[in-house]
Amino acid sequence: MTEPATTPPRTAPVVARTPEELDRLRPDLGRIALVPTMGALHTGHRSLVAAAREQADAVVVSIFVNPLQFGPNEDYDRYPRTFEADLAICAEDGVDAVFAPPVEVMYPGEQVVTVSPGRMGQVLEGEFRPGFFDGVLTVVNKLFNLVRPDIAVFGQKDAQQLAVVRRMVRDLCMPITVMGAPTVRDSDGLATSSRNVYLGAEERTSALALSRALLSGADASVTGPVGILSAARDVLDEAARATPPVAVDYLALVDAHTFDEVPNDFRGEAVLAVAAWVGKTRLIDNVPLTL
Ligand SMILES: Nc1ncnc2c1ncn2[C@@H]1O[C@H](COP(=O)(O)OP(=O)(O)OP(=O)(O)O)[C@@H](O)[C@H]1O
Ligand SMILES: CC(C)(CO)[C@@H](O)C(=O)[O-]
Ligand code: BAL
Secondary structure, eight states: OOOOOOOOOOOOOEEEOSHHHHHHHGGGTOSEEEEEEOSOOOHHHHHHHHHHHHHSSEEEEEEOOOGGGSOTTSSTTTSOOOHHHHHHHHHHTTOOEEEOOOHHHHOSSOOOOOOOOGGGGTSTHHHHSTTHHHHHHHHHHHHHHHHOOSEEEEEGGGHHHHHHHHHHHHHTTOSOEEEEEOOOBOTTSOBOOGGGGGOOHHHHHHHHHHHHHHHHHHHTGGGHHHHHHHHHHHHHHHHHTSSSOEEEEEEEEEETTTOOBOOTTOOSEEEEEEEEEETTEEEEEEEEEEO
């Protein structure tokens, strides 16, 4: 008689809440790949974990909703927090350790010294979310110092964040390799994102205009920056008249490394990026393009 198939046991990752708990784990971890997240894990995060596992002996996922990167009128309080479900996903995906510090551990007092990305942090996301990248770089710096990873994996979905983190590592001589992982999308094209849970059914349909616009721009890439932007803008203009409407913060074609807007004769790696509101939800998306 054949034995019934059994699912292999899931080993729950060790959870560290403090730097001391992390220090106790470190000797068992070997080369560490860190995946920094704010939790509410989805298929996008899981792809980063899979990429991280290829690169190191151990994968550490950090889960921390960082107050320093949220503006006063942003969604810090209502940001989805799903710790138990996140742990189950980490167990399923073979994550070795989860670093989930409380706010008081990361910010025991006033944060006087912060890390600023300079002009790269003032455009696009930085223009619409002032202080956002100072908050991101400051917390990423702390996470790097606490976890001390060899490798850190970030998603291309947050392309400007990835570029700014790469630049920080380079400019501050940090001994860490930063890896980018491609954007994961649902079957309808919407980039997976923790904030997608805010979208009602009709809002979600309207939100598909973001990926449609990027695709339309990418298809027009032979016509150069003007053609790319105008093809993407046509889709967004139509979406502005949909119900519910899509309200664009920015649509831009930028150099993938500096995030400067590209001139019409630009040759190299670029990013076509969009940010827009659907109802009370702000979404971002982008596609990498080689011009
Ligand atoms: N769809 C995705 N594909 C690839 N990487 C992703 C995707 N979504 C998020 N990531 C990456 O996961 C990491 C953690 O991101 P975060 O926890 O903020 O998730 P998020 O879904 O981007 O959340 P939010 O809705 O707040 O933007 C970042 O490096 C981010 O770029
Ligand atoms: C990198 C990060 C974890 C820093 O809080 C956050 O910005 C995110 O989840 O992309
Ligand atoms: N995914 C980037 C984190 C943020 O929007 O705050």
